């Protein structure tokens with residue numbers, strides 16, 4: 001769109017003064033479906049798939065759970081002084097139909113589906129599903145933007161080689177992505193890493209694949225502001241892909257996930273860090289590993305919905321800055 005072209009007023013969520021927030025459509029944040037708007041600046045899409053998990057299954061039900069919890073979101077974000085649904089059109093494309101019995105086919109379907117949704121320049125926010133899906137997302141977006149600075153929030157490195165001989169699992173997407181040249185080796189970072197590894201070699205391999213590490217413990221010793229500063233310095237001007245494994249949060253803040261690790265971030269620390277992406281060139285994002293069967297009182301779903309909301313707020317501010 002040229003800068004002079006008039007922008008239509010975005011269609012926002014159902015008005016909560018007319019339909020209470022616990023009612024209304026089952027789309028993310030009660031936003032319009034993609035087929036109800038002419039074009040979306042940001043497309044939310046569900047990826048119900050968990051055939052790549054190594055411990056507890058259940059993330060295939062994540063997209064619906066995050067959408068259900070997202071009904072509580074309100075239109076104005078005071079932390080960033082922005083209305084994420086008011087200055088950009090956000091719409092929900094529903095779920096992709098992913099083969100639960102064939103990982104390779106599911107990855108191909110995801111890549112093709114995301115490529116199609118991003119074709120017109122729409123920014124993608126994918127709701128998983130397990131972390132295997134970050135690989136086809138990176139394939140789709142790197143074909144458009146070149147190698148991406150991956151901002152990876154996770155208790156785990158997800159740069160293992162294989163598991164039981166399988167190359168495509170939720171513990172391996174970033175090794176495959178790095179091998180395929182999809183990752184900017186100077187600009188990528190893990191945040192929130194912690195917990196036991198298989199061996200010290202895991203960390204040595206990981207460093208070679210292009211990631212720097214901001215550990216969960218660094219939040220404790222250096223504080224959140226320092227983590228944000230390190231993250232921002234790492235990214236510089238690169239196109240950024242944000243991948244949020246909800247297990248980056250402590251199990252107290254996100255019990256509903258497949259591979260929990262004690263000693264994680266609080267939801268406050270995660271949301272604050274995400275706000276540090278204002279001004280970064282975010283071209284896509286995912287929120288994965290929400291497994292509702294292990295959730296209690298919607299704790300994990302609510303955390304994931306707020307993570308999505310902060311990312312959408314960052315995108316709203318960044319696109320407004322790009323237009324001005």
Ligand code: MN
Pocket residue numbers: 154155156245247248259289
């Ligand atoms: Mn993880």
Ligand code: MN
Pocket residue numbers: 131154156158170245289
């Ligand atoms: Mn992960």
